[in-house]
């Protein structure tokens with residue numbers, strides 16, 4: 001069923017498609033009633049237990065699982081998606097009325113984030129189908145790296161031929177590293193002689209750019225003799241003044257020239273907190289406010305690229321397409337991955353949140369996921385939906401000073417944005433006239449005494465600044481929208497090794513949990529602010545990931561404890577209640593399998609998600625929990641550790657550095673000495689000990705006399721132990737693996753000691 005959300009005679013720019021969700025709802029309700037039956041059973045039979053501890057613990061864990069299930073059912077109840085029609089855009093809006101867009105790309109480390117990847121992000125954005133005199137690209141470099149700057153300068157030279165080439169032949173993929181990969185041949189698009197020649201020229205030029213950057217990366221300083229690079233010499237990345245350089249300027253405002261391109265490395269000093277990515281985004285917001293002040297801002301991480309040249313037009317369909325369009329704060333495109341490892345072996349490609357995300361979309365709107373998102377500047381500046389309906393909305397200079405800080409230029413531009421008066425033409429055409437002002441607002445003490453990071457801009461206080469910032473926006477009553485065009489709007493890379501994926505997972509869960517302890521707690525915002533209740537549940541669901549390990553670890557310990565002590569936490573197989581537990585298990589798995597299949601996940605992917613769901617919860621999430629606890633106690637702070645971006649080049653240019661052996665083993669878990677995996681190893685070991693214990697006992701049962709004696713041993717508990725082993729199968733292999741595929745001996749030793757301690761504690765509790 002489609003709803004036309006725009007009253008107009010011309011066909012709508014976007015449609016919200018509501019999906020039938022009845023089957024899923026029915027299954028979810030059945031599962032919920034089984035879970036509730038389990039709880040009732042626990043209460044009713046509590047008195048009859050000779051050991052209360054396992055029973056009580058099981059009850060607590062199961063209550064949590066039930067609560068979590070209720071949360072997810074509430075979130076997923078309604079399912080909808082948005083479809084956009086860029087081909088109808090020009091019927092509705094004149095091209096001259098398209099808004100200006102400031103594009104932000106962030107990079108932080110030229111080693112972890114190969115410059116050539118960042119440059120491809122830049123190229124793909126410079127080449128989008130949109131009047132280029134309305135665009136400005138800002139590259140924020142938290143690494144203060146002359147290499148990044150050098151790469152940008154060289155990239156802009158290449159862009160001057162690349163962008164016209166893309167537009168002339170309507171190239172679909174405008175990030176050259178993807179366009180020139182071995183699969184694409186020039187014949188695919190056009191076999192004309194002219195095209196063939198241009199194609200070859202482009203490929204050669206890109207190869208040269210690649211080589212230049214590669215060679216520069218090997219040198220301590222990319223380009224000694226050029227005075228432009230002088231400013232970088234002797235600087236340390238965490239202690240240096242602001243560097244802002246206008247690399248390319250479209251002074252004439254020619255719609256066919258390149259957009260303005262501006263390099264920024266904000267001031268850093270060990271005396272001042274820099275707030276990681278959120279801090280970088282706020283500097284971008286301020287610098288662009290002073291220089292170009294576009295009403296829309298697009299933010300893209302350096303590991304993503306625009307994969308669909310029409311992405312801006314799709315975004316405009318959302319900007320102009322909704323009824324009450326003024327109430328929409330941001331327009332998100334999903335994060336999808338190219339060359340992701342097959343079947344998502346580390347469970348970090350997030351396909352399993354498809355229904356959760358669609359469910360949230362049908363409330364107040366999708367969450368902001370940190371990249372691929374168009375923001376309205378006035379919303380980032382702290383306004384609320386009702387502010388704009390007040391026609392006389394003005395903000396006095398004193399308030400502007402308190403909110404936005406000392407810079408007169410910034411206050412003036414902010415006032416323009418908030419009152420929605422015409423954008424300043426002089427800013428637009430020559431950003432280089434505003435370098436002084438831009439340097440001022442990029443200084444590391446600029447934010448003191450202002451609202452930046454608190455009410456305005458990207459919010460501080462969580463390593464997932466994205467969720468927190470989006471939550472703040474929804475909390476003021478704004479809505480948001482997401483659309484997923486074909487081909488996908490943006491593609492990026494997911495961490496390709498287990499340690500880096502674990503690090504990323506830990507950071508996410510840490511940040512999500514931190515949100516609960518800020519003034520943007522979702523429950524608080526529903527009570528005091530304008531956050532919708534179901535939307536709050538959505539945020540709560542993510543925030544509580546850090547709490548899961550407590551219950552999952554306890555539940556995974558229970559079978560071992562019971563086997564070792566000869567007690568029970570599950571009904572025996574001849575009890576009818578056994579069926580309830582079996583029902584919960586079977587229906588849960590079939591349901592998640594069916595969900596996965598509906599979005600086209602392979603069986604293997606489904607299994608990897610199940611498996612890594614348990615493994616990540618009991619390792620990374622536990623550490624995230626502990627980390628936030630330490631922060632709350634004031635003992636340590638949380639940090640944003642940048643993830644390593646995998647860069648495999650499959651150019652013909654002979655730039656590939658793949659190791660054959662490694663690609664065969666891609667997806668296999670590798671281990672380092674980090675203690676994060678230890679809880680997982682301990683859980684595995686105690687369940688192994690328990691199983692050996694029960695096998696030994698099984699051999700002593702006299703089957704001829706009483707085969708039910710086996711039941712007495714607790715088949716349910718044994719089954720659970722086996723499940724733990726299966727979920728942690730990779731760790732089991734890691735115990736015996738060698739090299740990087742083996743769990744380090746010291747980790748095994750420490751975990752072994754903990755496991756023995758546990759077994760001893762169980763024995764003592766007899």
Ligand SMILES: O=c1ccn([C@@H]2O[C@H](COP(=O)(O)OP(=O)(O)O[C@H]3O[C@H](CO)[C@@H](O)[C@H](O)[C@H]3O)[C@@H](O)[C@H]2O)c(=O)[nH]1
Pocket residue numbers: 106107108109113140142275276277280300301302303369370371463464465466467504508511640641642643644
């Ligand atoms: O001090 C910093 C740290 C990071 N970044 C940039 O932040 C982006 C995201 O970092 P990355 O290491 O790629 O983290 P991911 O876990 O892949 O990022 C996801 O999770 C983040 C935190 O939730 C979001 O900000 C991202 O948009 C989202 O893609 C990159 O462009 C970095 O260059 C900075 O600019 N400054």
Ligand SMILES: [Mn+2]
Pocket residue numbers: 301303493643
């Ligand atoms: Mn990333």
